[in-house]
Amino acid sequence: MYLLEKTFQVMLSPVAMHFQEWLQSLRSHAGLQGSESDDLWSLLPSRPLPSFSLPSLSLSTSSLLGFGALASLTAYWMVTRPRPLRSPCDLQAQSVAVGGDPSCRRSALLTDDTLLEFYYDDVRTAYDLFQRGLKITGHGPCLGFRKPGQPYEWISYCEVAQQAQWMGCGLMAKGCQPNPEQYIGIFAQNRPEWIISEIACYTYSMALVPLYDTLGMEAMVHILNLVEMRVVICDQEQKAALLLESKEKGLTPKISSLVLITDFSQAFAERAKKCEVEVLKLEQLMALGRENPRDPVPPQPQDLAVVCFTSGTTGKPKGAMITHGNIASNTSSVIKILEGSFVFHKEDVSISYLPLAHMFERMIQFSLFSQGSRVGFYQGDISLLMDDMKTLKPTFFPVVPRILNRIYDKIMGSLSSPFWRALLQYAVRRKQAELSSGIVRNNSLWDKLVFKKIQASFGGNLRFALTASAPISSTVLSFLRASLGCMIFEGYGQTECTGGCTFSMPGDASTGHVGPPLPCAMVKVVDIPDMNYYAKNGEGEICIRGPSVFKGYLKDPENTAEALKSDGWLHTGDVGQWLPNGTLRIIDRKKHIFKLCQGEYVAPEKIENIYARSVPVLQVFVHGDSLQSYAVGIVVPDREVFVDWAKERGFVGSHEELCQNPDVKNAVLEDLRAVGKEAGLKSYEQVKDLYLHPEMFSIANGLLTPTLKSRRADIRRVFQEQLSSMYKTIY
Template sequence: MSETQTLIESRPPSVATLFLERVEATPDAEAYRYPVPPASGQGPDDWASLTWGEAAQRVFAIAAGLVELGIEPEQRVALASNTRLDWILADLGIMCSGAATTPIYPSTNADETAFVLGDSESRVLIAENAAQLAKAREHRAELPALAHVVVIEAADARPAEDDPEGWVISLAELERRGAERLEKTPEVVRDRVRALRAGQLATLIYTSGTTGRPKGVRLLHDSWSYMSRAIAATELVRPDDVQYLWLPLAHVFGKVLTTGHISVGHVTAVDGRVDKIIENLPVVRPTYMAAVPRIFEKVYNGVAAKAREGGAAKYKIFRWAAGIAREYARTAQDNYRRTGSRSVPLKLAAKHKAADVLVYAKIREAFGGRLRACVSGASSLAPEIGYFFSGAGIHILEGYGLTETSAANFVNPGEAYRTGTVGKPLPGTEVRIADDGEILLRSPGVMAGYHGQPERTAEVLEPDGWFHTGDIGELSPDGFLRITDRKKDLIKTSGGKYISPAEIEGRFKGVCPFVSNILVHGADRNYCTALIALDEPAILKWAAERGMEGKEYAEVVADPHTVELIDGYVRRLNEGLQRWQTIKKFRLLPRDLDVEHGELTPSLKLKRPVVEREYKDLIEAMYQGTRED
């Protein structure tokens, strides 16, 4: 048996066990960094640290506090908060108590929050602040199982006049009660951890729902223990790494990063405030970071916009450097695949060196100057964006996974990564491609099923453990997976041609530095059209340079000059497409798509049915007066 197989197959029954092992092995090593706002409220944040031993003190107090509240193994404890240190400690505390975490996005509205709390039968809600408390309070009468709300922000833990006695307490109070319980029964938490079995429920995580009501996905303790060990076995993350974690922890992608952290034992800097990313990167100086593709697209658009602001000469240099980056990345990756060396021709290497001084070094510095690798997941990254960053020395390792498979199933293997693929399966994960191109997965990370929905479970999970992902893909002879589309998103034109909207949308994001979101439409039509939302900061800067300073976004996108600008990029896109794939008409949307309007999931995936329904009139207008038969 190989060392990797031994590492995975000898895994303990739970991440809670792994956590205790980590604390015992490196109690004084730094585990977490977190921001501390200045007392004055002005100026940059300070950053504080927590060792594994110090983290364990809080985790044990939270776990014992939950036991004191009467929480039993596998009962659900909901967690509604932005990404912060308290989220991670609370999640570990829940698991160490034997209970199961039900994460809820803090952006979820009150009705949907009540649905998740009720469907999961959560006994306790750990809420970040008054806003999350208010959602539970609004629907309290419909949630008889919800016995307590624990509020992280102590100042917001204010009971209302009609709240039941003890219904609202602060996290600090929960930890105080837990510390008292530990004084009386010191082994209470360790006893709960020792009693955990691999097949017990650890997480009931609800899908973000691109269509319909979210489904509760039952993930077992063994799923996370396997993920933790499998991530460590890839050796992509090292004990001396500093990870910058800002992704939403209510999403399975963020959650799995906290799991891998325990096995590897590196430092994780935690701050979920997206508006602080640019400010934090030079301070944290991460060596490793995960993100969704939209973040890399925004960085690329921002760099391009800044170059344009510098004048025609500077923008020309940027475009030249971007072309060199892509050529360099493609050549280096192709050579590595053939020879195992990333060497490139001397002439290209010389151009790349000059472009590095002029452009790439500044981009790397903006990321903190030490970034060894980024992992991109949750949706597909436009290859042209990936090649640009690869050539600039920001190595984006695309990965793939689903909520139902504990997030991490494929990832690109370090130096051998291939842009445009999601890499190879993690150790212990099996893959096969069905006759219709659907990707099937089997691993210990696959869910136990959908909560209370055996019929829906049977639709996707075969008795022998194979899970139907709903994604279409291709495997290379040496095992690299390329995702081509969601099975349900493939469209068939009235002419009988099958089209992958995601492929066209990804290509456009690589061509147009102003795009934020794009939806390609063409099912049962004779040609394809597109709804395009632009990146507001980028297009407003462009508009200001052309005499439209001070105009609102909606005014700018309605201007003929803007339409002409985007039309040029659509034409460039069409040059590289088959005739039946080309975009014949498009419309610019009056605002960007967002989570608040329900057009994007919290992980920024496009909700196609919602967008098509909301902008039905714009779509129909693009086909009026045209023969489609």
């Protein structure tokens, strides 16, 4: 052994010596000193090698070994160096004008104006999407869940398919019919049984109707009667009791069966029996299905899959009718965009915590199911989400901007010294430089030194994230793309177009837009004269047409005619702008504009998006009155940074005390005006007064919808006194 070691030392010493001479020569000719270039590879990818003469070396065996080692190292670097992501199209021309009209555009991935309906010839329904994953994965994991402090447990694709079939047979044994006019309600949090119930409906061509807590009882009664609901699946007795109460009061006479996922009390069963409602456990329904087997009755693309009731910010919820063809075309478009640059594998896993009652989360899941990937559910408590992620280690993260903003604020608020802040900012710039070249990775030097803890808090395996539902700050998006070391896409859409109509391209690291149209959608902008938006300038109301656009609102021809015109164009109410690279930017909202007494139109959501850039601001609501000449606002300061921000300006106190301090309010108002002026807001768009509120707007307090949009009417009602008070001051 000793002789062997000495032999290696003799052989490698000349290699090391000549390699050091070569490196020193490289340093001197490159003009670098000391540790400035300790890493040879930092020179190679960033600049061409300078011309210089190598030290004079004899062609001895040791020299040859040295050059051989250098050649090997160079070859290794060539093989392992990071490569840019391949974009599926020219990033400077991501969409194409339709018929020569630049205001109407379609995806550059299409060869002509024929929109994409199906990616796989044999996958044309939501049922087919799951069946494809079943064929790929079989007995492999599909749906995961966990108990507190425990690892995830998994239900296989085969088990999901079998349980769904038993459940569907059980529903038919209870009198349900295998056709798209048979509505099955589900009132539950995200959990495996939610998806099993959905697959059960699709296995026998039934239509699913999701319900959720924040609808309120009045809205739920409206939905139950509109669809003449007979059967509702609930996750717990408390929710079933709400439905039973409506039955007892004679408000929902059609309800005849409640299926409970968890245990229920005997008292509840007896109460239900008195008003002729049958209550049974999910296991009992499946057992009934096993005893009465039926062959699947798969749906057709034109069949109704789900009636998705929009939460709405005003009025009664509207039931968007989504077909199987709508779902197939939308998922097919996402797969089409990602082909060649990102491929889902059986090992990929997503975390499910965004409400399944809305299309965004469900479209993500069906895209994953079609590839045989997995979905793990959070424990049901959003405060435990990060713990669930550390345990699940997801590769895919669906998210909304509000959550990303909180993550960003938390990271920035944790920096304890100027040194760490400067180091982080430098590392972000280095990673962003790579992103601008199309390189996406999490194994760089900066990832190991700076971003490792951030990535570990998400489980350490993220490859892909998607944000939607609202605009996201360019600063936040760029920072998280760099620090998480994964692709983060931004999309735009609404329930009525089955979740999405635009999607940012792989390899595009730019921000401030929501990408080009999906291959299943044509998107155009139309004039809004009152708001001074004109299609000839590439601005206007966003309209969508294609196979992902819904059939209309259930039993609501008036609202259907308003949203979906006879020529097939869906009018979204959002205002967009085409950018030179063919992507769409969301710039305004049509429906929420108000008119000041001097005749000026104001779009509050546009102002709110700008004011949200202010450091102390977490949430903001802008209000106007047609009898007044100015706008006012409600601001919820960011608890993570507000106290320190105020302290830097000489104000001391708790979060609540600072919100009550008029001088602090004026400081925040001054900051908002500065941010607004920098963004180009006109003087009449700037708020003249504001009220600082210490508690967040949330779903729980009824001020946010389940998709985290402001319930504008409810916010006005809750803060009516403060809004009226601000208008008593004359400016």
